[in-house]
Amino acid sequence: NAGVMQNPRHLVRRRGQEARLRCSPMKGHSHVYWYRQLPEEGLKFMVYLQKENIIDESGMPKERFSAEFPKEGPSILRIQQVVRGDSAAYFCASSIYSGEETQYFGPGTRLLVL
Amino acid sequence: KQEVTQIPAALSVPEGENLVLNCSFTDSAIYNLQWFRQDPGKGLTSLLLIQSSQREQTSGRLNASLDKSSGRSTLYIAASQPGDSATYLCAVKITGNQFYFGTGTSLTVIP
Numbered sequence: 001n002a003g004v005m006q007n008p009r010h011l012v013r014r015r016g017q018e019a020r021l022r023c024s025p026m027k028g029h030s031h032v033y034w035y036r037q038l039p040e041e042g043l044k045f046m047v048y049l050q051k052e053n054i055i056d057e058s059g060m061p062k063e064r065f066s067a068e069f070p071k072e073g074p075s076i077l078r079i080q081q082v083v084r085g086d087s088a089a090y091f092c093a094s095s096i097y098s099g100e101e102t103q104y105f106g107p108g109t110r111l112l113v114l
Numbered sequence: 115k116q117e118v119t120q121i122p123a124a125l126s127v128p129e130g131e132n133l134v135l136n137c138s139f140t141d142s143a144i145y146n147l148q149w150f151r152q153d154p155g156k157g158l159t160s161l162l163l164i165q166s167s168q169r170e171q172t173s174g175r176l177n178a179s180l181d182k183s184s185g186r187s188t189l190y191i192a193a194s195q196p197g198d199s200a201t202y203l204c205a206v207k208i209t210g211n212q213f214y215f216g217t218g219t220s221l222t223v224i225p
Contacts, residue, residue, distance in 0.1 A: 004157075033211065042118070042203070043158075045212040056211055091157060102148060103213065107157040 002027065004094050004106035005074075012112045019079040019086070021109045025094030032075040033103060034067060037089040049075060082113045116141045116208055120216035127194055128224050135189040135219045137204030142182045149178050149189050150203040152218065158203065162189070194223045 005024040013019050025032050034046040048056040049069035060067065064082075069075040079086055089110050093103035117140045127133050137147070146165050150158040162171045162178040164187070170179040177190040191198060201220045205213040 006157075031211075033213075035213075035215075040217075042215040042217040043205075043213075045214070048211040059212070093158075102160050102163045104160070105150070105158040110155075 004092055004104050006092050006106035006109050010110050013082050014114050015083055016081050019082050019111055021077040021090050023075040023092030026104055029094035029096055031095045032069050033093040034077050035091045084113045087111055087113045116214040118204060118206055118214050118216040120204055120219050122219060124220040126222040131194050132192050133194055135202050137187040137216055139185045139206045141208060142185050143208060145207040147180050147187050147206045152201045152203055196223045196225045199223050
């Protein structure tokens with residue numbers, strides 16, 4: 001059973017470009033969570049999605065960031081018009097259910113904005 | 115708002131020593147607390163999950179305790195090995211689906 005997969009592992013973008021980060025949850029998991037880890041900071045929750053629904057986006061910046069988890073295919077975290085402050089590691093996690101169970105984390109995508 | 119603090123930020127010990135990592139949180143109304151390990155440039159590996167009704171969990175050389183009333187958890191590592199060198203993250207889950215993470219303790223075990 002493959003773990004949570006994220007791609008690309010490393011992404012370089014110039015200011016103003018778009019970044020698209022993909023996350024394939026573990027098989028059988030229908031809950032996906034995105035976290036951001038800024039340099040020298042802890043992981044911060046961004047958004048929680050179930051298939052075709054955004055459940056909690058309280059950690060998402062109000063502008064330029066969006067996330068989706070379509071019925072088919074991976075979850076996508078999209079950052080439009082990237083700025084240098086978006087440089088961070090973005091981690092995806094998945095779980096079978098919400099609530100008390102653990103979340104399984106992917107290896108992360110490291111975004112560098114030049 | 116939940117805040118999670120980990121002390122110390124960095125720790126260096128000789129191989130074979132037992133050690134304790136500390137985690138404190140401000141809101142005791144938690145679903146669970148989880149300890150993770152993060153290796154440089156890699157993702158997070160779950161080590162131990164303690165439900166809110168539990169006091170401790172053990173896995174091999176690792177033992178994690180939880181004291182909800184005081185807002186504290188400890189991760190005890192017995193007989194440390196160089197392979198234990200990593201950053202250890204504490205995370206708490208409160209109502210909703212968010213994990214709140216501490217900034218981690220960077221552990222170096224010297225051979």
